[in-house]
Amino acid sequence: MKQRQNDRGSKILYKNNKLNLLCCQEFKLNLFVLLSFKFQKPRMLKRFFVAFVLVLVGSWTASEAVAQDPQFSQFYANPLYLNPAFAGSKRCPRVTMNYRNQWPAISGTFVTYSASFDVDVNALHGGLGGYFMADRAGEGTLNSFEGSLIYAYRMNVTRKFSLRVGAQATVVQRSIDWEKLTFGDMIDPRYGFVYPTQEIEPNTNKVFADFSAGIIGYTENFFVGFSASHLTQPDEGFNGISKLPLKLTGHAGVNIYFGKRREQAKKWNLSPNILYQQQQDFQQLNYGFYLSKGFIVGGLWFRQSFNNPDAFIALIGFQQGAFKFGYSYDLTVSSLTNSTAGSHEFSLGLQFGCKKPKKKFRAIDCPSF
Numbered sequence: 001m002k003q004r005q006n007d008r009g010s011k012i013l014y015k016n017n018k019l020n021l022l023c024c025q026e027f028k029l030n031l032f033v034l035l036s037f038k039f040q041k042p043r044m045l046k047r048f049f050v051a052f053v054l055v056l057v058g059s060w061t062a063s064e065a066v067a068q069d070p071q072f073s074q075f076y077a078n079p080l081y082l083n084p085a086f087a088g089s090k091r092c093p094r095v096t097m098n099y100r101n102q103w104p105a106i107s108g109t110f111v112t113y114s115a116s117f118d119v120d121v122n123a124l125h126g127g128l129g130g131y132f133m134a135d136r137a138g139e140g141t142l143n144s145f146e147g148s149l150i151y152a153y154r155m156n157v158t159r160k161f162s163l164r165v166g167a168q169a170t171v172v173q174r175s176i177d178w179e180k181l182t183f184g185d186m187i188d189p190r191y192g193f194v195y196p197t198q199e200i201e202p203n204t205n206k207v208f209a210d211f212s213a214g215i216i217g218y219t220e221n222f223f224v225g226f227s228a229s230h231l232t233q234p235d236e237g238f239n240g241i242s243k244l245p246l247k248l249t250g251h252a253g254v255n256i257y258f259g260k261r262r263e264q265a266k267k268w269n270l271s272p273n274i275l276y277q278q279q280q281d282f283q284q285l286n287y288g289f290y291l292s293k294g295f296i297v298g299g300l301w302f303r304q305s306f307n308n309p310d311a312f313i314a315l316i317g318f319q320q321g322a323f324k325f326g327y328s329y330d331l332t333v334s335s336l337t338n339s340t341a342g343s344h345e346f347s348l349g350l351q352f353g354c355k356k357p358k359k360k361f362r363a364i365d366c367p368s369f
Contacts (some may be wrong), residue, residue: 069229069247070112070135072100073301073313073328075275075286076367077347080116080131080150082251083214083227084166087152088120088127089364092354098347102330105341111136118150122357126153126164141180146172146210160219162362166227168212176204176238202239210234210244218364224252245280255365268293271367288313290367295320297369299328309333311342317369324349326369 072078078098079086095117102110118129129150136143152166183197214227229247236244253273268291275286288301299315311333317326330343347369 069279070100070110070133071277071284072098072112072114073303073330073343073345074098074315074326074347074369075251077317077324077326077349077369078114078116079366080118080129080148080168081114081133082249083216083225084129084148084150084168084212085152085164085214085216085225085227086364087118087129087150087166088154089118089152089164089216089366090351091120091357091361091363093117093119093352095350095352096347097349098345100343100345102343103332103340104344105339119354120154120361122359124151125155126151127166131168131170138180141177142174143177144172144174146170152214156362157217162218164216164218164364166214166216168214170210170212172206172208172210172234172236174206174236174238178204204238206236206238208234208236214249216364218362218366221255221257221365222253223364223366224250226250247277247279249275249277251275253366273367284310286313290315290369297326297367299367299369303330315369317347319349319368322351322353324351324368328369 072081075082078096079089080096096115098112098114100110100112102112112133112135114131114133116129116131118127120127127150129148129152131148131150132146134143134145148168148170150166150168152164154162154164156162178201182193183199185199186193186195186197188194209232210229211231212227212229213231214225216223216225218224227249229249230244231246233243233246235241251274253271256270256272258268258270271290271292273288273290277284277286283306284303285306286301286303288299290297290299292298295318297315297317297319299313299317301313301315303310303313311330313328313330315326315328317324319325324347326347328345330345332340332342349368
């Protein structure tokens with residue numbers, strides 16, 4: 001049996017030329033629940049600052065885990081999901097909405113929606129944010145909903161270098177549609193899934209708290225950040241203990257303008273970026289660049305694990321005034337190339353205006369998508 005791990009941490013099993021998808025979450029129902037493509041459609045004040053730096057450094061000692069998070073290709077179009085320290089980073093109120101459809105050619109694909117709001121609050125010396133995400137796997141076989149509140153403290157270290165430190169508290173609700181699951185005792189050798197299962201239905205709904213933190217350091221044209229999600233590694237199991245693994249994310253980028261400073265908005269801007277993520281044994285590296293001029297933004301990325309290539313990511317975006325819209329396509333280059341039809345992702349952002357601050361505010365000049 002040949003086993004490979006894809007970009008969602010699912011385990012793909014090839015046997016007798018029949019492709020089956022093991023559900024990303026391990027239900028621990030004393031058997032593996034297979035979402036068959038053939039029979040069943042598949043399936044993150046100075047004391048505050050110091051405290052969170054210690055949390056982030058200590059979080060590198062992650063222990064065992066079992067599943068992985070949804071991911072977005074337009075990282076900076078979903079800033080609060082990438083790093084909670086981004087809350088309030090644009091000062092004025094900001095609204096973002098995202099939609100991702102992964103592997104649409106496969107029945108029971110992964111579909112993820114998210115929305116967020118954030119704004120800087122001068123009286124709190126930082127930003128506040130709210131985040132919501134919904135994820136459907138296997139045509140609703142596994143559903144996840146989560147809502148978060150975020151605070152990010154800001155401080156200017158020098159005249160040119162600033163730090164933001166964010167904390168995130170989340171409530172997560174996950175559920176299984178038991179009627180859509182199939183088990184070995186339901187199979188007839190000739191007719192497929194025809195018998196009722198004798199498995200006892202467990203609790204199919206799970207609610208738990210989750211906590212994340214992040215930090216970003218930046219200058220006028222450079223930024224680097226780190227975030228740690230699922231700090232307490234909460235139990236997400238439906239029947240028995242199943243820990244949600246710690247996820248570590250590192251990201252960095254630089255802006256290179258071609259033209260005089262006063263004319264930056266009219267000149268070309270090249271922004272090379274890199275993003276690294278690790279969750280349990282799964283590691284992923286994204287590297288690429290954005291190129292923009294005026295209201296048009298283009299981007300090209302490559303995503304891979306340290307053992308296998310995954311996908312090329314192409315992006316086209318438009319931003320004018322308070323409005324921005326982006327579309328990206330993941331072209332799969334792994335062994336699943338001919339089976340998935342890639343992944344489609346859309347983003348919509350609204351950047352509202354606000355009064356000028358009494359003190360100088362240093363925003364993060366990072367990509368919009």
